[in-house]
Amino acid sequence: MTLRDPQAAPARVDGYAPIGSYAAIGDGRTVALVALDGSVDWLALPELDSASVFCGVLDARRGGRFALAPDDPHTVARRYVPDTNVLETVFSTQGGSVRVTDALTLPDEGFGPLRELSRRVEGLTGSVAMSWSVEPRFGYAGRATTLAWRGGTPVAAAGGDALAVCAFDAGRPDLTAGAIRGRFEARAGTRALVALCAAHQEPLVIPTRDELEARLDATTATWRTWTDSLHCSGPWRDAMVRSALALKLLVHAATGAVAAAATTSLPEELGGERNWDYRFCWVRDSAFTLNAFLQFACGPEAQAYFWWLMQASQLTHPRLRVLYRLDGGARAPERALPLDGHRGSRPVRIGNAAAGQLQLDTYGELLQTAWLYATTGHRIDRDVARRLARMADLVCRIWRQPDAGIWEVRSAPRHFTQSKMMCWVALDRARDLAGRGLIPGRHAGRWSAEAQAIQEFIETRCYSPRLGSYTRSADSEELDASLLLGVLLSYGDVATERWAGTIEAVRRELGDGPLVRRYSGEDGLAGSEGAFLACSFWLVEALARGGRVREAADLMDELVGLANDVGLYAEEIDAATGAQLGNLPQGLSHLALVSAAVAIEGATPR
Template identity: 45%
Template sequence: MPRATRLKPDRTDGYVDLRSYAAIGDGRTVALIAADGSIDWLPVPSLDSLPPFARMLDAESGGAIELAPTDPFTVTRRYVPGTNVLQTTFTTALGSARLTDALVTGIAGRLPWVELARRIEGIRGELRFRWRVTPGTMFSTASPWKDDTTHGQVLRVDGVTLAVRGVDHGPRGGGERELAGTFVTAPKSRHLLTVVGSADEPLHLPIPEKTDIGIDRTIANWRTWSREFHYDGPWSEHVQRSALALKLLIFAPTGAIAAAPTTSLPESRSGHKNWDYRFAWVRDAAYTVHALTRFGLREETQASVAWLVRTIRKHGPDPHIFYTLDGSLPDGVAELDAPGWRGSQPVVSGNPAAGQDQHGVYGDLLGMMLNYVEAGNVLDDPTGHMLVTAADRACDLWRQPDSGMWELPERRHYTASMMGCWQALDAAVKLSELGEIPSSPERWSRERDAIAAHIAEHCWSEERQSYVSFEGSDELDASVLLHAPSGFDRGERMSRTVDAIRAELGRGPLVYRFTGAEAEEQAFVACSFWLASALACVGRREEAIELMDQLVELSNDVGLFAEMIDPADNSFWGNLPQGLSHLALVNAAITIHETA
């Protein structure tokens, strides 16, 4: 992932390309930073809170934390190795300076407040910087104002209190709803701008010099975590960056894993497919746990598994396809008053897929728990009984239509959903044989074999030489590729399905989700990596390596992926950083490595 030099991003319409964004986080929230130094997305206090800084979706009144030279500049960026701390080097005709951005963590983990630290170090010549902290209207729900307190001015908006502290940051006041200032760097100079925030509680005002030390502590904390990361296979730099991106999505207060830290970023130029991904999908949790156990990361694995089984038992007996980050059930969709990224509508809170049936969730759940056990862990009695119930449900549900993995409005007998039920029952049989769940596996074994026979007869097309999307169709669906790694089929039929999907849904190294998707969205990044995994599973390892080499280079300059990429120009689309994209990269790399 080479460092990339670019001109100042174009904000002619108030927005920047999605490729421009890098992410930092503290285990509770995530900030997105554009290449021009502007923080355009930062919810306070939590990842799923209404954001006081949301310029990404509302250029005029969304709010931002701006920091950049006043003269024209170019930019070089990278993450500090082994961390989620971002370094941006600005270069003008007069000199250069380095900006280090961190959401600061404490001695014992995340802080009880949000503390964004921006350290600016002069390298060469003199650069004049301008900064401005302008909270937005939280999607037209509140009006921010500046308030005088005993300890200086603060900014308030709808229960959120924000303060600015710094070292040689040159405050100059700003307008009625902002704080702003300027300063000049010189060789070896050091300036600090800190923005701290809390919601519906008093705000601690940190000592700036301690925040400066906190940046170095945060770097050390991230590097300590990275040293626990074990992967020595190919594409190791990309795998580690993806693991760090996934770590940003683990909501530390509960252990839930967010699909992405953003909402309403469009999947196509026409808009309308704008979703909120700040929820925890069982599917994503399963893939994440699978990756974390392979990396030897024990704490996150245990926290995520424990949160998920508690949450399912609380709202069961059937698992929902996703939950809020605090373990509640989603409560519908609300349309927010904002123009959206480059005018793309709607901007929403919530996701309409909450009430859908997706039978593949049973395979995700039981497959994850089998992986957890095989990694050297044991199940408790309530979880064992819950898994027995889930396996029994899979025995019945596979014969019924559902909405499929892609949350489609048409209920059908989707092939991948039936394969997911097969995976659930195969895992249940193995867990029973290991003595981890209290039931006899005979029924599960019979139904597992019945599913395989049914798919072989009704979901394979001799004409297409492929598994089809659903019974009776001749359409293709890239989600069936997941069931090469699951073990459903690693033979000739899956190999031919790989060829059919690549021919019809592939555009270069990228892959669309299903037949007809190209008309309404961009290529789905995860599907492209699933194809690489499937190639390895069916014995075509050299092709898998060639594809993987192409795919990893499609990240942005700091190694992040969005949900989708346009094959025509490699532009990013959809929410970002997208957990499923990075999970697919990680699992593809591991699968290819393990098939050597």
């Protein structure tokens, strides 16, 4: 990916940069968001789902940040160093230009800090006056932070957490008013470095400059090596590689879990209440996640993810929680933080109350995941096989219940059509696995009978002749783009009139240009939201599976063009303004992109 044309960084509104102006850097344990103007406005330590030390993206006044930018008016152009999660930003002023390289570095064989954020500043031309400011605010800006010198290094500390600010040729650090600041002149050929070295419940490790520089270079090389191993081709290869790298940022290296997104409470509507913590692993995403890993030939990630999924769900077996913590825990109590919220979008939530909902679709997703895993040469051991069979038995008992649906609405439970379809998928995949002798098949007859009953329910109560489409829920006239998953997961035959009609109805009623909204009707929340990127890619895939390949490819081109300047997607896009909305980077958006691209590649034009 080349540097895009230099531009002025978009003006902050009330101190907030647009969500779409952020790039993400990470190390497999946590993620930092870097705004186009050079400010790190989000970083949780030591883990992705830990409390933040910078959350300026959620509270510009108190949240804390790590700013680094020229003093004078400037333009900015940036990109990821090709095939890496290392960010490269070029600031140009009238007096010269500098290149800033940002990374959460990966440990080498030496003795290094627990987490390390390095920012290297290289003078390219002329001379540029640079300023930096580290404003650490531990515990989502809720814990008292002390700043002090420790052996010549500024250190911020709060309880068991500490952050050393190591600056080299970046001006003498100055500790004032809750911040560590520095100023320096970046001349052509010079190189400065500012690094944050974090400790958690252990002493700080203060590395030397050589060690920091070496780790930053090695991090670039390591990411390239990983990307080289990806199996990826086709007209959207660049977007797929970026998606793979974005997903890798969400893989929790210690457990194999995959977070839905790297952030909490970035709003789905500016100023609204639709602000959720996505730093959990949703079972809903599991089939797309495993499929993407398999498509990319990421064997270790696929195996670790499936193992983690089966281990995490063991405590609640045979029932599934909607989501699990990255450490495999099942509890995710939701509470609001006393923060302003991104551009006044309150509440800022941590935890997620959806964890306790009944979402029937999760069973279909999990059994589809197991089916994918088992039918691609991986072994399912006897314990897991037994559990999968019991899960199918459970589906037989509970599919008649109303639920909160895939979109985890906070209104009263309903008989959501997509939930029923996924129950059918669960039983269908269980039957198939039993037929292959991979799980116990004593109850396969019952699974078949119940699958038939589910199908009858859907075909009689979840289809509207007036709309010519399946509906959002039984006996309703509302639409839901998640119905497209019925095609993607082979509930329905896309060649039939009902499915062709459903695809058209979704496009007609929920579409807005290349984008698709999630559903019509109420969801128990005030306000509205943007168009949902994953649904937009699902439409592409449904079209491709229906043989409308040219149409799908054109739509795909449009959607790929909606990524931000470094190729990342949040959860949603405001169709009117093009602004990205919701948590970033959003795994499901990138997973749906990958799935759609693969589907187009494998589709046969009609």
